[in-house]
Amino acid sequence: MILFGLISKYEMMMKQFSAVLIFLILVLASCQSEKKEEKPSKSKELTAQTIVDKAIEFSGTDAYKNSKISFDFRDFHLESEATCNGFKFSRKKNDTLDVLHNSDFKRSVSGNDIKVADSTAFKFSESINSVFYFMQLPMRLNDGAVIKELKESQTFGDQSYHVVEVKFKKEGGGVDHEDVYMYWFNKDNFAMDYLAYKFKVNDGGVRFRAAKNPQLINDVRFLDYDNYRPESKDTSLESLLKLYSEDKLIKVSEILKTNIEVNRLKLDC
Numbered sequence: 001m002i003l004f005g006l007i008s009k010y011e012m013m014m015k016q017f018s019a020v021l022i023f024l025i026l027v028l029a030s031c032q033s034e035k036k037e038e039k040p041s042k043s044k045e046l047t048a049q050t051i052v053d054k055a056i057e058f059s060g061t062d063a064y065k066n067s068k069i070s071f072d073f074r075d076f077h078l079e080s081e082a083t084c085n086g087f088k089f090s091r092k093k094n095d096t097l098d099v100l101h102n103s104d105f106k107r108s109v110s111g112n113d114i115k116v117a118d119s120t121a122f123k124f125s126e127s128i129n130s131v132f133y134f135m136q137l138p139m140r141l142n143d144g145a146v147i148k149e150l151k152e153s154q155t156f157g158d159q160s161y162h163v164v165e166v167k168f169k170k171e172g173g174g175v176d177h178e179d180v181y182m183y184w185f186n187k188d189n190f191a192m193d194y195l196a197y198k199f200k201v202n203d204g205g206v207r208f209r210a211a212k213n214p215q216l217i218n219d220v221r222f223l224d225y226d227n228y229r230p231e232s233k234d235t236s237l238e239s240l241l242k243l244y245s246e247d248k249l250i251k252v253s254e255i256l257k258t259n260i261e262v263n264r265l266k267l268d269c
Contacts, residue, residue: 046150046162047150048148048149048150048164049148051150051162051164051185051190052138052141052142052148052164053142054185054190055138055141055183055185055190055191055192056138056139056141056142057190058189058190058191058221059137059138059139059191059192059220059221060216060219060220060221061136061137061138061139061220061221062139063218063219063220063262063264064080064082064087064136064139064220065082065139066082066264066265066266066267067080067082067218067220067262067263067264067265068080068081068082068262068263068265069081069135069220069260069261069262069263070259070260070261071135071222071257071258071259071260071261072257072258072259073131073255073256073257073258075093076091076092076093077091077092077093077259078090078091078092078128078131078132080132080135080136081265082265082267083101083267084267084268084269085101085102086101086102087101087102087132088100088101089101089128089129089132091128091131095109095110096108096109097109098124098128100124100125100128100129103125105121105122105124105125107121107124126175134225134255135222135257137192137195138183138192141164141166141183143172144169144172145168145169145171145172145177146166146167146168146169147166147167147168147169148164148165148166149164149165149166149167150162150163150164150165151163151164151165151182151238153187154184154238154241154242156241156244156245157245159186159187159188159193160187161184161185161186161187161193161194161241162184162185162187162190163182163183163184163185163238164182164183164185165180165181165182165237166180166181166182166183167180167181176199176200176201178200179197179198179199179200180197180198180237181195181196181197181237182195182196182197182237182238182240183195184241191211191214191221192211192223193210193211194208194209194210194211194240194241194244195208195209195211196208196209196237196240197237198237204233205229205233206229206230206233206235206237206240207227207228207229207252208227208228208229208230208240208241208243208244208249209225209226209227209228209255210225210226210228210244211223211224211225212224212225212226213256215260217260217261217262218262218263218264219262220262222257222260224254224255224256224257225254225255226251226254226255227251227252227253227254227255228244228249228250228251228252229249229250229252230243230248230249230250231248231250
């Protein structure tokens with residue numbers, strides 16, 4: 001009787017163990033099935049906006065929003081100063097000082113204000129804006145008028161690139177809102193290694209810039225560029241990196257900045 005009782009208890013325990021084991025197997029199988037059926041979350045996918053945000057973070061160019069940054073470019077000394085009402089840009093050559101604050105342009109010579117024609121003020125304003133726009137990249141790619149689109153990735157040698165096309169809304173996009181830009185961001189660190197643009201002013205054209213001489217100054221990354229053009233104005237922006245890799249672009253100029261200084265400001269806005 002004792003032996004029979006022990007055998008019965010053993011059989012009962014084995015049945016319970018088997019039931020638990022089967023339950024665990026079913027749970028594990030269910031979990032594995034759910035994992036296989038899971039689709040990547042859209043929030044984890046890299047979008048044009050995500051890539052630009054990461055590029056801005058890598059470059060440190062958000063610092064323009066609370067800094068005074070000065071540098072020399074060709075024959076000019078230039079300054080970008082953050083204010084509670086937008087950026088104040090200045091450009092000085094010898095005794096002539098040009099100041100652009102939003103759309104307000106002023107020129108002075110030896111400290112005396114000079115009246116300039118509206119057409120001249122517009123031309124100078126566009127020239128100043130252009131220099132600082134490129135200087136502040138990629139931070140400016142989050143301007144309100146910017147329309148970003150992620151294009152197919154490209155490679156140059158062993159390096160892969162995220163490619164982002166940028167267009168502009170008519171409202172807030174300025175007089176050059178029909179221009180189209182393209183940016184190549186390094187997939188390893190989101191550095192902006194190349195950029196290109198198609199413009200319409202002065203009979204139009206296409207330019208391709210290859211970044212060089214990266215400098216990190218007060219946590220802001222500054223770049224110089226070699227500036228190129230293709231043989232034809234009809235060359236697509238997408239083809240420029242390949243043409244550059246094949247040495248089929250014509251070098252136009254170098255864009256070099258020297259004596260760069262970054263001073264953080266405490267704005268009480």
